[in-house]
Amino acid sequence: MLPFLKPAAITRLLIFKKSTMSESASEVRTPKNFLEEIIERDLADGRHESILTRFPPEPNGYLHIGHAKSITVNFGLAKKYGGATNLRFDDTNPVTESVEYVESIKRDVKWLGYEWQQELYASDYFEQLFEFALQLIRAGLAYVDDSTSEEIAAQKGTPTQPGTDSPYRSRTPEENEDLFRRMRAGEFPDGARILRAKIDMASPNMHMRDPVLYRIKHAHHHRTGDSWCIYPTYDFAHGQSDSIEKITHSICTLEFVPHRPLYEWLIEKLGIFPSKQFEFARLNMTYTIMSKRKLMQLVNEGHVAGWDDPRMPTISGLRRRGYTPEAIREFCARISVAKRDNLIDVSLLEFCAREHLNRTGLRRMVVFDPVKLVITNWPQGKTELLESENNPEDTEGGDRQVPFSGTLWIEQEDFMADAPRKFFRLSPGRSVRLKSAYIITCEDYVADENGTVTEIRCTYHPDSRSGSDTSGIKAKGTLHWVSAEHAVPVEVRNYDRLFLVEDLATAEGDFLDHVNPDSLITIPQAMAEPGLLDDLAAPDANRPHFQFMRKGYYFEDDDSTPEKPVFNQTVGLRDTWAKVNKK
Numbered sequence: 321m322l323p324f325l326k327p328a329a330i331t332r333l334l335i336f337k338k339s340t341m342s343e344s345a346s347e348v349r350t351p352k353n354f355l356e357e358i359i360e361r362d363l364a365d366g367r368h369e370s371i372l373t374r375f376p377p378e379p380n381g382y383l384h385i386g387h388a389k390s391i392t393v394n395f396g397l398a399k400k401y402g403g404a405t406n407l408r409f410d411d412t413n414p415v416t417e418s419v420e421y422v423e424s425i426k427r428d429v430k431w432l433g434y435e436w437q438q439e440l441y442a443s444d445y446f447e448q449l450f451e452f453a454l455q456l457i458r459a460g461l462a463y464v465d466d467s468t469s470e471e472i473a474a475q476k477g478t479p480t481q482p483g484t485d486s487p488y489r490s491r492t493p494e495e496n497e498d499l500f501r502r503m504r505a506g507e508f509p510d511g512a513r514i515l516r517a518k519i520d521m522a523s524p525n526m527h528m529r530d531p532v533l534y535r536i537k538h539a540h541h542h543r544t545g546d547s548w549c550i551y552p553t554y555d556f557a558h559g560q561s562d563s564i565e566k567i568t569h570s571i572c573t574l575e576f577v578p579h580r581p582l583y584e585w586l587i588e589k590l591g592i593f594p595s596k597q598f599e600f601a602r603l604n605m606t607y608t609i610m611s612k613r614k615l616m617q618l619v620n621e622g623h624v625a626g627w628d629d630p631r632m633p634t635i636s637g638l639r640r641r642g643y644t645p646e647a648i649r650e651f652c653a654r655i656s657v658a659k660r661d662n663l664i665d666v667s668l669l670e671f672c673a674r675e676h677l678n679r680t681g682l683r684r685m686v687v688f689d690p691v692k693l694v695i696t697n698w699p700q701g702k703t704e705l706l707e708s709e710n711n712p713e714d715t716e717g718g719d720r721q722v723p724f725s726g727t728l729w730i731e732q733e734d735f736m737a738d739a740p741r742k743f744f745r746l747s748p749g750r751s752v753r754l755k756s757a758y759i760i761t762c763e764d765y766v767a768d769e770n771g772t773v774t775e776i777r778c779t780y781h782p783d784s785r786s787g788s789d790t791s792g793i794k795a796k797g798t799l800h801w802v803s804a805e806h807a808v809p810v811e812v813r814n815y816d817r818l819f820l821v822e823d824l825a826t827a828e829g830d831f832l833d834h835v836n837p838d839s840l841i842t843i844p845q846a847m848a849e850p851g852l853l854d855d856l857a858a859p860d861a862n863r864p865h866f867q868f869m870r871k872g873y874y875f876e877d878d879d880s881t882p883e884k885p886v887f888n889q890t891v892g893l894r895d896t897w898a899k900v901n902k903k
């Protein structure tokens with residue numbers, strides 16, 4: 321095992337100065353990362369005039385936050401150095417790939433804010449790759465092997481023992497070419513023969529022990545249909561695709577370090593454009609998983625409602641939950657690129673979302689667990705429209721009008737019949753401010769036979785209105801509220817972590833054993849101020865994000881309809897991340 325593949329250690333990255341995100345990430349972070357250093361060197365010494373990177377997803381699932389990291393690295397570097405980035409679908413495995421995934425990937429990359437120079441498919445190079453394979457065969461550098469997979473595995477040796485040559489290794493180039501063409505023509509069943517590179521069965525690098533270049537697979541491909549029944553392996557397709565596109569910096573994750581010698585061998589032997597591979601650490605995050613295969617299992621086995629379930633670490637799940645591209649990009653910039661595997665605390669992602677949403681989210685009042693509050697001295701039937709800021713952090717955010725009347729909803733938990741001294745909310749004889757409205761004093765309350773409070777009775781102080789308060793009354797607490805007559809019922813979906821353990825890589829048993837059964841907490845009927853629904857008609861891209869005051873940040877769910885509005889909690893208000901780092 322290579323030293324950098326050690327079990328991950330939890331990295332709690334320090335947040336250097338609490339930057340505002342209006343400063344761009346690059347302004348805040350002065351030290352260059354190692355990829356920036358390489359690119360600057362390559363540009364300075366004239367190795368390349370400009371850089372071309374690529375993002376190469378396999379369309380076999382939806383993109384996740386780990387891919388966002390790769391996207392921001394590839395597109396971000398190209399942007400920073402005036403280069404460009406290709407979006408290349410690495411579609412060499414017909415069995416697991418589909419157009420649905422291709423479309424979702426394009427949507428996600430665009431949503432993150434990036435534009436690719438060209439949309440390309442490895443499958444477009446199948447003919448060219450076939451020619452490359454013939455070139456290797458004719459040069460005596462590749463051969464057709466009829467061994468079974470068991471035989472090949474047995475020949476491979478171990479990391480400490482050299483492998484043994486296949487009995488087919490000495491086939492002549494003519495014989496190999498004939499067999500390879502017949503493989504393509506469909507003469508042989510799946511698994512009957514493979515094409516291998518002829519390198520070195522004693523190489524200390526297992527990937528150099530005559531790696532497989534082509535397999536027979538009689539399968540329908542989502543783009544090439546039934547034209548092919550042989551498919552190139554990742555190693556054969558990837559580097560050659562990079563070279564065909566003249567990618568200057570082919571950036572991938574650390575597990576490809578041992579593949580690099582093969583990447584370079586193939587390019588050298590074929591004498592094609594010398595793309596270079598560079599590796600950085602995959603993003604791993606606490607309380608979640610990043611493998612598409614496992615994410616698919618969560619979907620297929622019904623642990624979540626779909627790839628875009630708001631609990632999923634997918635880009636589509638994060639978007640649906642209310643994360644913004646700005647927050648995700650900021651997160652990726654803050655973790656920078658590492659050369660060692662690590663585990664990033666998910667609360668850094670939440671911190672980035674909170675920072676952005678605090679500056680952009682519209683303030684609205686929503687009562688999750690309503691109890692009735694009656695203002696006994698409020699003029700019968702009167703409604704007053706109170707002006708309140710949409711966002712105190714945004715001077716251009718404007719105001720909204722909130723209707724106030726004599727019957728309100730407040731949170732059950734904001735009232736206590738028999739309260740301790742430090743309870744700064746409502747209790748008989750105590751006063752609080754109603755946000756953007758008046759100070760009220762609790763007179764008494766009504767409870768049912770179980771002791772559940774059903775009505776709180778208060779008086780209001782007419783001279784205490786927010787903004788023109790001359791009452792001189794001190795109220796320690798401020799409560800959110802909604803006028804009962806004007807309130808609109810909405811469904812609220814709150815979320816907890818999808819998994820109960822921090823590091824799933826080291827957790828015992830199957831990852832599914834650790835799924836949190838209570839990760840979705842639905843509030844079927846919360847009461848919202850009517851203004852909440854006014855903005856929802858906005859087109860998708862302009863859908864507003866909200867701060868439900870004293871509750872958290874919320875975003876309208878895709879299930880929402882005008883008849884039954886539904887909101888997802890993006891993140892809570894509390895900043896656990898900052899707390900961890902202040903210590």
Ligand code: ATP
Binds near residue numbers: 611
């Ligand atoms: P998965 O294991 O989730 O299926 P993958 O690596 O097979 O991931 P690809 O579609 O092949 O997924 O990846 C496209 C690009 O995204 C590759 O360059 C890959 O290295 C990068 N990538 C995938 N996962 C991560 C991650 N967790 N962190 C950073 N980059 C990643």
Ligand code: MG
Binds near residue numbers: 378
């Ligand atoms: Mg893959």
